Amino acid sequence: MTPPPLTQVVLKVHSRCDLACDHCYVYEHADTGWRSRPRVVRDAVLGRTAERIGEHAVAHGLTAVRVVLHGGEPLLAGSAVIRRAAEALRAALPEVCDLDLRVHTNGVRLNRAYCELFDELGIRVGLSLDGDRAANDRHRRFADGRSSHPQVLRAVGLLREPRFRHLFAGLLCTVDAANDPVAVYRALAELEPPAVDFLLPHATWERPPERPDRLGATPYADWLLAVHARWEADGRPFAVRTFDSVHRTLSGLPGLSEALGLEPVDLVVLETDGTYEQADSLRTAYDGAPATGMDVFRHSLDDVLRHPGIAARQAGPAGLSATCRACPVVRSCGGGLYAHRYRDGSFEHPSVYCADLRTLIDGLAARAGTVARAAPSSVDVAGPGLTDAQLGELALGLGGPETVRSLARSQLALTRAMLAAVHGSAGLARSAAWELLTELDAAAPVAVDAVVAHPYVRSWAARRLTGDPGAGLGPLAELAASAAVLAGRGDVMTVPVRDGTLHLPTLGRLVLGGGVREARVTGGRTGWTARTDDGALTGPGDPRWQPVRRIGSIALEDVDPQRAAHRWPVADRLSDTAYAGWARDLRAAADLLDRELPDYAAGLWAGLTTITPLRPGPDGHDLSSAARQAFGAVAIARPRAAPTLALLLVHEFQHVKLGAVLDRWELYDRTDTRLFEAFDLSPRPIGSLFQAVYAHLAVTAFWGTRANAGSPTARSRFTHWRALTDEAVDLLAGSGALTPMGERFAAGARASVDPWLLPRASREQPGDGTGRDRPLERARS
Structure with missing residues (x-):
């Protein structure tokens, strides 16, 4: 698969610092590479770096790139270097790609002249500050022991001025469990930052973090939870990336931090000599850990993407230890920061902060309210409540009642978590x-x-x-x-x-x-x-x-204002006569599906809860839809005949099932931008091809079963859809864009289509042998 592009670049413009912070991962940990690098970045490096970023943006069609000017202390480079860097970067990017340019500084040298420069160049400013003076002075001092706190407060004061407020990106605070969390929080909150990022101090199993006995088994989680309680009580006055990331991942959304979640890494570091390195945090592991052996003069950013270290941090659950893969909070934790897993020459271990991360995530989930109690977090092979055999059913395009009910339980958990995130946000x-x-x-x-x-x-x-x-x-x-x-x-x-x-x-x-x-x-x-x-x-x-009217246990939803989630306009409130027609046709369609397509119908009746009527299509064309974020619902313009309604129901419910699967597993490379032609439709991306194949497994089975009954029209349509589906399955399987799970589903699609290619006498339709649950029976009695 094509790895996701690099969209964040940390560009070192100076390799020394004017503070001597004892928790600094650059100068105080295992790596010593900084000693041999030039203090200030050369113009040749700036120019070539800008060119590399520009060509990467063009190659991958990027619409935004973030570059952080860093160090050491970047302000030591001087205003002229910073200006040349900003101008080179903006000149190299295509017009369609925005540049999010930032500088991260300790604040000691930030003055009005720099603020005016940053205002001119559109550079936002992030500052490091560990809290009040007592907390900050524990680590962030000058080499002679002097406090840096007054200078940083002066810098924050400049950024809070109305003229420069828009430049203020936020504060970075390294957690020290010995500091009073509420005092630290209050000191930061008084500065009215737009955002605060709380970072765990960098550590490994070989150089573990401090854990004073008096602070308990999970001091860092307890510290962060104390801050979270105060932050919540104050009405969340600013963004906190750590908390927001956990809330998002509990809701099934991507995280916001490299330290949390399973999203692939999209960051690279460029040193003052033009060498590419992995994340700076790796410096805490061993000497040379972040090195790639590549530089901007000889290698492109695509070359960097293929580096084993970068690839390892883009592997998702597969790149984690067995302990992490089995953990119920791994979707939120993501195994923690990569560097924090280091032990005995390997990163295939849980984080040295494992216990803290689990306590923090469980604590934040609990505080979100019991409505989020079932927030999805497992990435076991079969997912929560789904066996490998059930996954096999779904790969065939089928899925019996219990399999679909398992998908429904998983979707309910996700909706609960999303509601918690709505309330929290x-x-x-x-x-x-x-x-x-x-x-x-x-x-x-x-x-x-x-x-x-x-x-x-x-x-x-x-x-x-x-x-x-x-x-x-x-x-x-x-x-x-x-x-x-x-x-x-x-x-x-x-x-x-x-x-x-x-x-x-x-x-x-x-x-x-x-x-x-x-x-x-x-x-x-x-x-x-x-x-x-x-x-x-x-x-x-x-x-x-x-009232919402029902046909058996299926709601005919024509009043909910949120139902307009489909690609076609929804119908207004149905007349009693129209409702009666729907009820008659739906019962006839159910009889047909139970008789002719029982293996698909069984799961359909277990998972379909809602039918939303659509307005009639132009010239009487059949219209139907399944909304990606509305599990259990299909939308249909009532067709002229019950068999057409049966076909539309089973077709759209295939999309519903596959959508639920995609909430649990990556089936294809989402960054693949190629278009594929199939089913005589306009070229479409790999995701749409997958959906079309999955839906047409049921369409082929529908017409194949009807063709067996001797209908000439059915035989013609079966021949048509069988050929197109057969070709599309080959196209999907040979796309080179599928994950291992996607390949399993492609093989299942092939296993479903192949029997229809055999002569009728030897044909045996795949089935799951499951029973059926008829939700319409109650309406007939």
Whole structure:
């Protein structure tokens, strides 16, 4: 596979420092390479470095690159060197690629002239500061023992001035467990930084961190959790990369730090002599640990990508020790910082901070609330709750009821964690909706699960977490109100009325009209009531109430405002006649699938919870969709005939299943930008090809089974789709873009298609031998 490109470059412009910090990984740890390097970077190195970064950006189509001017202390290089570096970098990058240029300094030499230069050149500034004077002076001193604290505070003061505030990137604080965590936090918070990054002091198993007995078994986790408690109580006044990374990874999102999560490394260091090195943190392992043997004059950044050390840090779970791979928090921890794993000549060990990381992650997960209790974190071979045999079913394109239910449980856990991240990212110190959800989760978890499992809850949460301005926080109160109604305990929840409508997910909507801003919803044993802000009392008997209608256990969702998550426009509220037509056609489609395609139907009925009607397609064309962030739902424009509805159901549910698989496993190289032509469609990337192949396994089986019944139309369509699917499977398998798990799924697709290529007499359709669960039966009795 093609490794992901390098998008972050640490460019050393000076190789010495004017402080003598005793915890410095450059000058106080195992590596001594700095001694032989020139103090100041040469112009030739700057020019060639800029060219290498520019060519890498062009080759990989990068739209942004971050370069950090570093050292030593970069301000020792002088303003002229910094100007030449900035100008060379901007000139070398293509117009479509933004340059995020920063400098990281100890702050001692930062003055107004430098701030004016950085303002001119668009360079943001990060500062190192370990807290108040007592905390900072434990390590960050001049060689003669003098404190550096006054100079750093002066530097922060400059960056807080209105003219330069936009340059302030944040503070870096190295944790010392002997310092008072609350005092450190308060000292940093008083400076109003935009962000703070708390770093564990660099250490290895051979040079372990200090652990005073009086501080317990996990002093670094305890220290960070104490800071986190104060930070939360203050309403999260600034970003903290450590905490934000854990919250994101608990939600299944990428981390924000090299020290946490499983994302591949995308950083390289360039020394003052033009040599490429791996992360500076490796200097703590052994002398020469970060070296690559490459330089900007002879090697490109693509050459660096192929270095074994870089590759090892892009291997994800496969690059971790067996202990780490089996750990339930590995998706958040990622094995810790690579350098911290070093022991006996190898990095294939857990982090020397393993116990601290586990305590920290568990602690942050618990504080997110019990709604996040099942946050996905395992990367076992079969994933949480999924056996290897079940994974084999899915690889064939199938999946029996228990297999699909296992996927549903995994998706529910992910949605719960995403809700916790939504609440956390909103910066709400107290939230009535969240407190009620948490309380109900302890007292009536079935009610909470019933609401959280609604497909469009996750759809909204995903939009919210990606910064969609249209995804407000109102749905959190709606979820709490719906859960309260289902729990029937008499809880009261104030819910915003949006566009004149009160929405209760999974239950329905109450159309109140304009002028009403909110309603107090009370859920009791005999139903629910809603009192609007003008004092009017109403409930489910109100003619303005439009409940979610069901066909058996499948919701025909035509009222939830979050349902507009599909590629086609959704239909408005259906008339009673239209609803009756849907019910009739769905039961007929279910009979057909159970009779003719039982191995696909079994999993379909176990996982399909919601059908969202779409508006009719142009010229009567069939339309259907499965939203990537809405497990359990498919959207369909009601077709003319029940067999077409059956085909669309099984086709779209293939996308639903594969989406859940992709939340657990990487099946292909996401950085592969090639386009592939298949199924007589426009060229599409590898991910779309994979989805198309997986969906058409069911399409081929559908028409193959119908062709066996003797229908000339079915035989023609079977011949057509069988040939296209056969070609697409070969294209997928030979793409060179698949992971080992992806190759397993490609082999499964081949095993599913091959029997359809045989003469009819010798054909045997693959099956899983599982039973079926019919959710529509109740509606027939």
